[in-house]
Amino acid sequence: MQPDQHSRPTGRTKSRRLPRAVRERQILDAAVEVFAERGFHPASMDEISETAGISKPMIYAYLGSKDELFLECLRREAARLIDAIGEAVDPELGPDEQLWRGLQQFFAYVNEHRTSWAVLHRQASSQGEPFSQELATFRSRAMGLISTLLARATVDSQTPMTSEQLEPFASALVGACESLIDWWIEHPEHTADGMAMRVMNLTWMGFGDLIAGRTWSPAEPS
Amino acid sequence: MQPDQHSRPTGRTKSRRLPRAVRERQILDAAVEVFAERGFHPASMDEISETAGISKPMIYAYLGSKDELFLECLRREAARLIDAIGEAVDPELGPDEQLWRGLQQFFAYVNEHRTSWAVLHRQASSQGEPFSQELATFRSRAMGLISTLLARATVDSQTPMTSEQLEPFASALVGACESLIDWWIEHPEHTADGMAMRVMNLTWMGFGDLIAGRTWSPAEPS
Amino acid sequence: MQPDQHSRPTGRTKSRRLPRAVRERQILDAAVEVFAERGFHPASMDEISETAGISKPMIYAYLGSKDELFLECLRREAARLIDAIGEAVDPELGPDEQLWRGLQQFFAYVNEHRTSWAVLHRQASSQGEPFSQELATFRSRAMGLISTLLARATVDSQTPMTSEQLEPFASALVGACESLIDWWIEHPEHTADGMAMRVMNLTWMGFGDLIAGRTWSPAEPS
Amino acid sequence: MQPDQHSRPTGRTKSRRLPRAVRERQILDAAVEVFAERGFHPASMDEISETAGISKPMIYAYLGSKDELFLECLRREAARLIDAIGEAVDPELGPDEQLWRGLQQFFAYVNEHRTSWAVLHRQASSQGEPFSQELATFRSRAMGLISTLLARATVDSQTPMTSEQLEPFASALVGACESLIDWWIEHPEHTADGMAMRVMNLTWMGFGDLIAGRTWSPAEPS
DNA sequence: TATGAATGAGCGTTCATTCAT
DNA sequence: GATGAATGAACGCTCATTCAT
Numbered sequence: 001m002q003p004d005q006h007s008r009p010t011g012r013t014k015s016r017r018l019p020r021a022v023r024e025r026q027i028l029d030a031a032v033e034v035f036a037e038r039g040f041h042p043a044s045m046d047e048i049s050e051t052a053g054i055s056k057p058m059i060y061a062y063l064g065s066k067d068e069l070f071l072e073c074l075r076r077e078a079a080r081l082i083d084a085i086g087e088a089v090d091p092e093l094g095p096d097e098q099l100w101r102g103l104q105q106f107f108a109y110v111n112e113h114r115t116s117w118a119v120l121h122r123q124a125s126s127q128g129e130p131f132s133q134e135l136a137t138f139r140s141r142a143m144g145l146i147s148t149l150l151a152r153a154t155v156d157s158q159t160p161m162t163s164e165q166l167e168p169f170a171s172a173l174v175g176a177c178e179s180l181i182d183w184w185i186e187h188p189e190h191t192a193d194g195m196a197m198r199v200m201n202l203t204w205m206g207f208g209d210l211i212a213g214r215t216w217s218p219a220e221p222s
Numbered sequence: 223m224q225p226d227q228h229s230r231p232t233g234r235t236k237s238r239r240l241p242r243a244v245r246e247r248q249i250l251d252a253a254v255e256v257f258a259e260r261g262f263h264p265a266s267m268d269e270i271s272e273t274a275g276i277s278k279p280m281i282y283a284y285l286g287s288k289d290e291l292f293l294e295c296l297r298r299e300a301a302r303l304i305d306a307i308g309e310a311v312d313p314e315l316g317p318d319e320q321l322w323r324g325l326q327q328f329f330a331y332v333n334e335h336r337t338s339w340a341v342l343h344r345q346a347s348s349q350g351e352p353f354s355q356e357l358a359t360f361r362s363r364a365m366g367l368i369s370t371l372l373a374r375a376t377v378d379s380q381t382p383m384t385s386e387q388l389e390p391f392a393s394a395l396v397g398a399c400e401s402l403i404d405w406w407i408e409h410p411e412h413t414a415d416g417m418a419m420r421v422m423n424l425t426w427m428g429f430g431d432l433i434a435g436r437t438w439s440p441a442e443p444s
Numbered sequence: 445m446q447p448d449q450h451s452r453p454t455g456r457t458k459s460r461r462l463p464r465a466v467r468e469r470q471i472l473d474a475a476v477e478v479f480a481e482r483g484f485h486p487a488s489m490d491e492i493s494e495t496a497g498i499s500k501p502m503i504y505a506y507l508g509s510k511d512e513l514f515l516e517c518l519r520r521e522a523a524r525l526i527d528a529i530g531e532a533v534d535p536e537l538g539p540d541e542q543l544w545r546g547l548q549q550f551f552a553y554v555n556e557h558r559t560s561w562a563v564l565h566r567q568a569s570s571q572g573e574p575f576s577q578e579l580a581t582f583r584s585r586a587m588g589l590i591s592t593l594l595a596r597a598t599v600d601s602q603t604p605m606t607s608e609q610l611e612p613f614a615s616a617l618v619g620a621c622e623s624l625i626d627w628w629i630e631h632p633e634h635t636a637d638g639m640a641m642r643v644m645n646l647t648w649m650g651f652g653d654l655i656a657g658r659t660w661s662p663a664e665p666s
Numbered sequence: 667m668q669p670d671q672h673s674r675p676t677g678r679t680k681s682r683r684l685p686r687a688v689r690e691r692q693i694l695d696a697a698v699e700v701f702a703e704r705g706f707h708p709a710s711m712d713e714i715s716e717t718a719g720i721s722k723p724m725i726y727a728y729l730g731s732k733d734e735l736f737l738e739c740l741r742r743e744a745a746r747l748i749d750a751i752g753e754a755v756d757p758e759l760g761p762d763e764q765l766w767r768g769l770q771q772f773f774a775y776v777n778e779h780r781t782s783w784a785v786l787h788r789q790a791s792s793q794g795e796p797f798s799q800e801l802a803t804f805r806s807r808a809m810g811l812i813s814t815l816l817a818r819a820t821v822d823s824q825t826p827m828t829s830e831q832l833e834p835f836a837s838a839l840v841g842a843c844e845s846l847i848d849w850w851i852e853h854p855e856h857t858a859d860g861m862a863m864r865v866m867n868l869t870w871m872g873f874g875d876l877i878a879g880r881t882w883s884p885a886e887p888s
Numbered sequence: 889t890a891t892g893a894a895t896g897a898g899c900g901t902t903c904a905t906t907c908a909t
Numbered sequence: 910g911a912t913g914a915a916t917g918a919a920c921g922c923t924c925a926t927t928c929a930t
Contacts, residue, residue: 041261042350045903057905061911125347126344127348136404158435175401182393198390205428206427208428211376241893266921278895278922282923483792486707500926505889510924510926543873570793613876616849623841631834639834646869652762652875653872655820657824660874685914689914712898727915895924898923900920901921902919907914
């Protein structure tokens with residue numbers, strides 16, 4: 001019926017016999033793409049295997065079930081994001097500058113990896129137990145960074161706060177960022193730095209200061 | 223699941239042949255419950271019909287397809303939430319007090335209607351176009367309230383801000399609340415007012431003030 | 445939900461309490477219309493009841509199941525067609541004139557009652573046993589008329605033929621007419637008489653005569 | 667049902683994992699059988715898959731939806747019938763002899779493939795647009811053959827007729843054959859050649875000649 | 889009498905998953 | 910190692926039919 005539809009477009013004839021690591025990367029790339037575009041349930045293993053250019057049995061052999069595949073996507077993308085942010089923060093700086101750098105990097109990363117973020121955040125949060133659990137792990141790592149940072153900043157004040165007390169604030173900060181990204185998608189004319197600045201103004205200064213005309217701005221030439 | 227919700231009027235004695243409006247409510251109640259527990263796709267019309275105690279054909283006759291049913295759930299729950307919040311705000315008060323009342327009511331409502339909130343927020347945001355559209359409509363209404371409120375507050379300041387400029391801050395505020403709810407679920411020992419207070423401290427005062435030991439608290443006995 | 449959609453368009457307020465015969469006619473009219481438009485299986489009892497302006501339980505009370513309803517449609521429409529044709533034939537005339545009159549009337553009837561014909565012929569012939577049986581009954585009555593007519597015509601010839609021998613020819617004649625109607629639908633510019641003439645030319649004269657330029661035409665002014 | 671149709675090659679020893687082309691043939695065979703026996707709508711994909719000895723998903727993978735499957739049946743059977751007839755006609759012969767051979771072959775084919783014919787004709791003609799369209803295509807090909815044949819025959823006569831003028835006659839001829847087959851089914855004692863002869867007598871000679879005792883018969887020993 | 893309300897049963901379709909080669 | 914072939918199980922949806930009022 002369809003006689004000559006074989007042979008992948010990319011010159012690789014047959015493309016067989018690749019090392020396992022490469023295959024796994026191909027599969028995960030395709031999976032992230034398809035999960036991001038369709039959502040977890042509507043994404044079919046058929047489409048993922050076609051996108052990856054690898055037959056379904058291979059996917060099952062390498063990554064297990066659809067759930068495990070999705071979890072693996074989650075872990076990889078989360079690690080990438082955390083790494084990107086971690087590299088940007090310099091513990092020598094003041095707390096507001098550290099937060100600022102982290103936010104800068106966060107929005108820059110999301111800007112460049114929209115699909116990753118879609119998989120990571122929106123899809124994972126809405127599916128049941130195994131995934132939201134994984135997402136929670138990632139989130140708590142991000143929140144841990146933030147609350148530790150803030151805790152250190154209060155150490156010398158009159159009312160030092162434990163990192164545990166600061167956890168809900170970190171959570172709220174993360175949520176604020178996630179929500180702002182939705183707004184950003186509909187207002188793409190703003191820059192990543194502009195978005196980070198908004199978060200600083202809201203969470204460092206607060207509406208009280210904003211209303212009074214006091215805003216936050218980064219220190220002299222970064 | 224919710225033991226004393228409506229209490230079958232006639233002690234389960236074949237209370238069939240109810241008027242349409244009643245059936246529609248039963249169906250929507252069941253649908254919200256099942257969608258919240260399973261998520262949109264995994265929720266099956268069979269389970270919804272069993273939960274509602276009504277056969278599937280009636281669901282289709284009254285509410286249409288699964289998509290339409292979900293949309294209707296969304297609309298009802300969103301309207302309820304918005305109403306609950308709207309009733310709590312008194313335009314005579316100062317902006318921080320208004321925000322405070324709104325947040326109080328919001329967390330109180332969510333506390334009492336966890337399943338509604340799950341349907342409304344997490345499920346709707348992760349499914350495709352027809353639903354995220356509906357959710358956006360609801361969200362923008364909430365954000366409109368907030369940004370208008372803040373805009374009025376800056377009118378007399380040196381740097382008045384338009385409600386449009388304040389929109390991203392409103393979006394971030396909403397996201398912060400949503401995220402805090404996740405944290406709350408894992409720390410249920412806190413009260414709704416405590417949660418609202420945290421949001422006030424973050425968004426009205428900001429980390430800057432928090433670190434310096436300045437916090438927000440409601441006006442004298444309300 | 446839809447508060448004021450009652451009250452039939454036709455002034456009859458409520459239209460209740462009509463004699464049974466009238467109800468049955470309404471139902472059959474609607475059924476023929478819907479069966480003709482949709483086909484037997486795709487036609488739903490819901491649509492029939494809506495078209496008739498009568499609730500479904502009434503249909504079941506008066507005409508029985510969907511199958512029985514369709515059979516009743518068949519019987520009524522077949523009787524009408526046979527009657528129309530029977531009235532046109534005058535046993536005093538010659539056989540070709542009788543055939544001609546019958547065909548005239550047949551095409552005239554079909555022209556005016558397309559939906560009836562659709563129900564009668566195309567739908568009935570393709571559904572299973574109970575219906576094709578009914579259709580066969582009708583057909584054999586029509587074929588009986590024709591073959592009797594032809595048999596009488598051969599009585600005085602050298603090779604008289606029994607009406608039984610002529611039956612297959614009658615069947616073929618009926619089939620030719622049915623098929624011509626399909627062609628007619630796509631060439632509606634032709635008149636009913638023109639169609640009848642074609643049948644006469646084919647079945648009375650035959651290709652042999654046609655090719656030789658000999659055609660049939662009705663007797664002097666009818 | 668048909669005992670000696672293909673004879674499972676390996677005596678039913680789990681002969682799974684067959685190439686696609688073979689499976690497609692099996693599916694189409696089963697589909698034709700079931701569609702013919704039950705009709706289009708009452709035929710269920712379940713029964714087709716059981717009859718074919720193949721699970722439903724394979725049917726969908728190979729042939730698409732129920733509609734597409736039916737269309738494919740139509741195309742295959744129509745092509746077979748047209749081929750069978752086309753092979754029988756010899757353009758060197760006179761027009762009546764050509765028609766005679768074609769009819770001979772037609773009745774012989776239908777005699778051997780009753781189910782095919784049932785699918786082709788009765789089912790396709792009564793279902794909606796996509797199918798009657800396909801049937802019309804097939805029919806017009808058959809009619810084209812006939813009317814061209816007749817047109818050539820009149821070329822040298824006093825009143826030459828275009829193939830377009832002859833189209834309705836061809837249509838009627840086809841309908842006559844179809845209807846005769848119904849009669850044949852109830853009188854199976856007649857031979858295929860006998861049936862073909864009846865058509866010749868009706869359409870080549872006409873009732874006029876028949877009544878007068880003039881009949882058609884094939885040329886000397888064929 | 890007349891009907892809105894109600895359902896059992898079934899259909900077309902799809903998908904994650906696994907054999908057999 | 911790699912894949913085309915294959916399926917059990919389920920899902921969304923509809924329909925003919927009947928009950929209770």
